[in-house]
Amino acid sequence: MNTEKGLLIVLSGPSGVGKGTVRKAIFDDPITDFEYSISMTTRKMRVGEIDGVDYFFKSREEFEALIEADEFIEYAEYVGNYYGTPVQYVRETMDAGKDVFLEIEVEGAKQVRRKFPDALFIFLAPPSLAHLEERLIGRGTESKDVIAYRISEARKEVEMMNLYDYVVVNDEVLEAKRKIQTIVEAEHLKRERIEARFRKMLLEAKK
Ligand SMILES: Nc1nc2c(ncn2[C@@H]2O[C@H](COP(=O)(O)OP(=O)(O)O)[C@@H](O)[C@H]2O)c(=O)[nH]1
């Protein structure tokens, strides 16, 4: 275990659960000192989104060339569009000792689990599926068909909750934010304790 390297934090959960909202609350809080990894996507830019801030927006051809070049830690096709985490920023930031935060859907999170077994996996769950549908309708960014598809995907995704280290229910945004911050803090303390114990044992073994 190397506590000098930053921690990789993965926040996942069904679409519409509030990942983006909670992530924004986390990064709006000045006490947060982890870095957000901006994803790439082939989805169309929504009103108010900025290229290079919300996502790096790419064509399918560009995205597929980057897959070929092994430039992603993980990627997934979700509701007809690609989404992926560029590898370089994550590696450089973790190597510099800073924590990196990913907000990704569950298929991508599974791939990260395989590549970074040491990462911290947090599942954001809705208080209920009815809440989830309400939030997707309320956001008003998708058609009825897309919402129905996302709800059917969410049913399957919620079953994957037990593969995560923690489940945080997104009832109140600020409460969910606070819980995630506490989990990350606790994880650092745990890793430092394990490393200290390991060092002590090494010293003893040398005697
Ligand atoms: N696998 C993966 N999923 C991502 C990535 N970036 C965003 N997503 C997820 O893709 C899904 C769709 O995102 P988006 O189109 O922005 O819609 P919204 O999250 O429902 O507002 C969400 O579940 C995001 O968390 C990524 O880099 N990799």
Ligand SMILES: Nc1ncnc2c1ncn2[C@@H]1O[C@H](COP(=O)(O)OP(=O)(O)O)[C@@H](O)[C@H]1O
């Ligand atoms: N705790 C919450 N209570 C009520 N509404 C919420 C909460 N968190 C998010 N929302 C709303 O739910 C909708 C979906 O949230 P969003 O962050 O876009 O989800 P995701 O990124 O997981 O797809 C948005 O309209 C958002 O304002």
